[in-house]
Amino acid sequence: MSAEARAPEHGAAALVVATFGRHVLVETPAGRRVHCQTRGKKSDLVVGDRVRWQPAGDGGVVTGLLPRRNLLFRRDEWRSKSFAANLDQLLYLVAVQPPSSEAQLARALIAARAADVPVLIGLNKIDLPGAAGARERLAPYAAMGVPVVELALKADPAAARERLAPLLAARVTLLLGPSGMGKSTLVNRLVPGAEAQVGEISRALNAGRHTTTRSTWYWLDDERRGALIDSPGFQEFGLRQVEPARLAALMPDLAAHAAGCRFTNCTHRQEPGCAVRAAAEAGLVSASRLRIYAELYEELSATAW
Numbered sequence: 209m210s211a212e213a214r215a216p217e218h219g220a221a222a223l224v225v226a227t228f229g230r231h232v233l234v235e236t237p238a239g240r241r242v243h244c245q246t247r248g249k250k251s252d253l254v255v256g257d258r259v260r261w262q263p264a265g266d267g268g269v270v271t272g273l274l275p276r277r278n279l280l281f282r283r284d285e286w287r288s289k290s291f292a293a294n295l296d297q298l299l300y301l302v303a304v305q306p307p308s309s310e311a312q313l314a315r316a317l318i319a320a321r322a323a324d325v326p327v328l329i330g331l332n333k334i335d336l337p338g339a340a341g342a343r344e345r346l347a348p349y350a351a352m353g354v355p356v357v358e359l360a361l362k363a364d365p366a367a368a369r370e371r372l373a374p375l376l377a378a379r380v381t382l383l384l385g386p387s388g389m390g391k392s393t394l395v396n397r398l399v400p401g402a403e404a405q406v407g408e409i410s411r412a413l414n415a416g417r418h419t420t421t422r423s424t425w426y427w428l429d430d431e432r433r434g435a436l437i438d439s440p441g442f443q444e445f446g447l448r449q450v451e452p453a454r455l456a457a458l459m460p461d462l463a464a465h466a467a468g469c470r471f472t473n474c475t476h477r478q479e480p481g482c483a484v485r486a487a488a489e490a491g492l493v494s495a496s497r498l499r500i501y502a503e504l505y506e507e508l509s510a511t512a513w
């Protein structure tokens with residue numbers, strides 16, 4: 209028997225698959241789920257965290273958090289909300305209908321870049337009229353190197369699965385997007401036994417009514433290699449974690465021109481000789497992206513640094 213196999217299971221790090229207040233549900237490397245308490249008043253653990261734990265009573269207690277590779281969160285004036293940790297990528301879902309806010313998309317992508325999480329965009333409901341317009345609105349994102357995957361999750365699930373499966377395989381993906389875009393449809397089409405996986409979490413945490421408002425971890429395959437994290441919707445996507453001076457660097461299409469600005473500390477709003485604004489006037493940077501940048505810059509400048 210190898211040393212590893214002899215080691216008590218709680219010695220190895222476990223994965224946080226659900227959180228609720230001071231409770232978390234962890235999954236051991238052997239696949240066993242253990243309901244754990246956390247020390248301290250309020251747990252700041254998030255789905256995707258790796259923790260050490262010890263048996264206690266029927267369940268366990270979390271004794272330590274392993275270093276995070278990344279943490280995706282939003283922060284408004286008052287508080288931070290974490291989505292998940294240790295992600296391989298973010299899949300932001302939009303749809304041809306209903307219309308959604310480009311600013312929200314841009315904010316999510318900036319947060320992901322700030323957290324070093326690669327992104328892809330899913331454009332759902334391409335079976336509906338207006339697909340060409342939606343594609344055009346996403347063109348600036350495709351041009352800056354963000355993969356845009358076209359989907360009809362309900363109308364053509366087989367094609368959607370075929371497109372998404374290779375992108376999601378063996379990776380941990382956070383699914384994000386406004387409501388009505390098709391996130392639940394995506395989970396139901398791609399996750400085998402999605403309902404059962406949610407049910408198991410609800411039962412373990414004995415808080416079924418709460419689980420829909422928390423991030424949920426779904427395994428995509430029996431080998432437990434690929435996973436999808438479904439996160440609750442959000443009204444506002446605050447980016448107070450970003451210093452205004454750093455904002456342009458987190459928007460690759462703007463950043464591509466910043467080296468040409470007359471002033472090295474150019475904020476790309478009203479300075480003379482701004483290459484970013486010149487690029488926008490020449491149609492090389494999308495007008496809406498420049499507007500989103502300016503609005504965000506104002507908002508972030510209202511924070512004391």
Ligand SMILES: Nc1nc2c(ncn2[C@@H]2O[C@H](COP(=O)(O)OP(=O)(O)O)[C@@H](O)[C@H]2O)c(=O)[nH]1
Pocket residue numbers: 332333334335336359360361362363364385386387388389390391392393394
């Ligand atoms: N026409 C069309 N409707 C879709 C498609 N995918 C999802 N929907 C519909 O869009 C609505 C919102 O989907 P849902 O998965 O609940 O979105 P969520 O709020 O992001 O979880 C539902 O009525 C779905 O049936 C699609 O590919 N084409």
Ligand SMILES: [Mg+2]
Pocket residue numbers: 391392393
């Ligand atoms: Mg939903």
Ligand SMILES: [Zn+2]
Pocket residue numbers: 466469470474475476477479481482483484485
């Ligand atoms: Zn400039």
